[in-house]
Amino acid sequence: MSTITLPPSLSKVQITTLPNSVYYISTFITPLEEEYLLNKVKPPTFPTTYPIQKTLNQKPSQITSQPLTSWRTLIHRRLQVYPAALTPSGELQKSPLPPWLEEPLVSRLLALPLSDSTPASGKNVFTDSPHQRPNHVLINEYPPGIGITPHEDGPAYFPLVATVSLAGHTVLDIYGKNETTGKREPKWRLLQERRSLLITTGDVYRETLHGIGDLERDCELTEATVENWNLLREETREACLTSGGCLERKLRISATIRDVVKVRDYARFVPSLGGRR
Ligand SMILES: O=C(O)CCC(=O)C(=O)O
Numbered sequence: 227m228s229t230i231t232l233p234p235s236l237s238k239v240q241i242t243t244l245p246n247s248v249y250y251i252s253t254f255i256t257p258l259e260e261e262y263l264l265n266k267v268k269p270p271t272f273p274t275t276y277p278i279q280k281t282l283n284q285k286p287s288q289i290t291s292q293p294l295t296s297w298r299t300l301i302h303r304r305l306q307v308y309p310a311a312l313t314p315s316g317e318l319q320k321s322p323l324p325p326w327l328e329e330p331l332v333s334r335l336l337a338l339p340l341s342d343s344t345p346a347s348g349k350n351v352f353t354d355s356p357h358q359r360p361n362h363v364l365i366n367e368y369p370p371g372i373g374i375t376p377h378e379d380g381p382a383y384f385p386l387v388a389t390v391s392l393a394g395h396t397v398l399d400i401y402g403k404n405e406t407t408g409k410r411e412p413k414w415r416l417l418q419e420r421r422s423l424l425i426t427t428g429d430v431y432r433e434t435l436h437g438i439g440d441l442e443r444d445c446e447l448t449e450a451t452v453e454n455w456n457l458l459r460e461e462t463r464e465a466c467l468t469s470g471g472c473l474e475r476k477l478r479i480s481a482t483i484r485d486v487v488k489v490r491d492y493a494r495f496v497p498s499l500g501g502r503r
């Protein structure tokens with residue numbers, strides 16, 4: 227079984243050419259864990275599987291139990307939201323994340339020390355967030371040729387996003403917020419390998435936009451153009467070098483993990499759900 231070696235602290239994997247603070251871990255999960263997660267988010271292979279499992283009252287294995295509606299189809303992309311979509315005012319209804327997201331993703335994320343100087347205090351990237359842990363995960367699916375328009379993630383979240391890439395790589399383009407003249411070009415590019423973790427926080431979270439081009443292949447992937455080049459897996463750098471700097475996109479699934487600031491515990495207001503009277 228393959229294992230992974232995580233860095234002793236995030237300070238070792240900070241992308242130092244970017245403003246504070248962006249971290250990249252090329253191998254955050256094993257191939258087996260990647261397969262497990264992909265099976266969890268897949269729609270059922272056979273649409274009949276879900277009702278049959280319900281009838282048998284089995285504890286559903288997530289791969290076959292996703293109701294068809296669990297994927298929301300956007301114009302070009304599909305999306306799943308755990309534990310639930312935010313209300314129009316940006317609130318989350320209190321509810322746990324599914325166990326398959328807690329383990330291995332959330333627990334591993336929380337176990338990563340932020341810096342070498344703070345292992346004793348056990349500080350991690352969520353220590354200063356309102357709930358000291360993530361409470362929300364978006365799963366996005368990107369076929370080759372499909373990206374996401376430059377945007378910022380907005381004030382509903384604590385300003386930190388942890389992104390795990392599954393099945394395929396992508397290139398994240400980061401733009402300055404106030405670049406209005408001429409054709410908008412990314413200020414920085416990050417290559418996100420499959421099984422990697424990217425953590426974006428601080429000034430980059432607050433002061434920039436991020437997007438993914440609608441491309442079937444990413445080109446000009448070199449040490450000079452990719453900010454996290456030195457943190458990539460050796461095999462990925464080799465692949466870029468031998469292919470003239472281009473990588474073909476495959477279907478990619480991402481999990482973006484965040485802490486929603488406003489959480490409402492509806493059970494507290496509804497006595498029949500066990501709340502206060
Ligand atoms: O899929 C990604 O890596 C980025 C997704 C994203 O920017 C978002 O969900 O806000």
Ligand SMILES: [Fe+2]
Binds near residue numbers: 377378379436
């Ligand atoms: Fe985003």
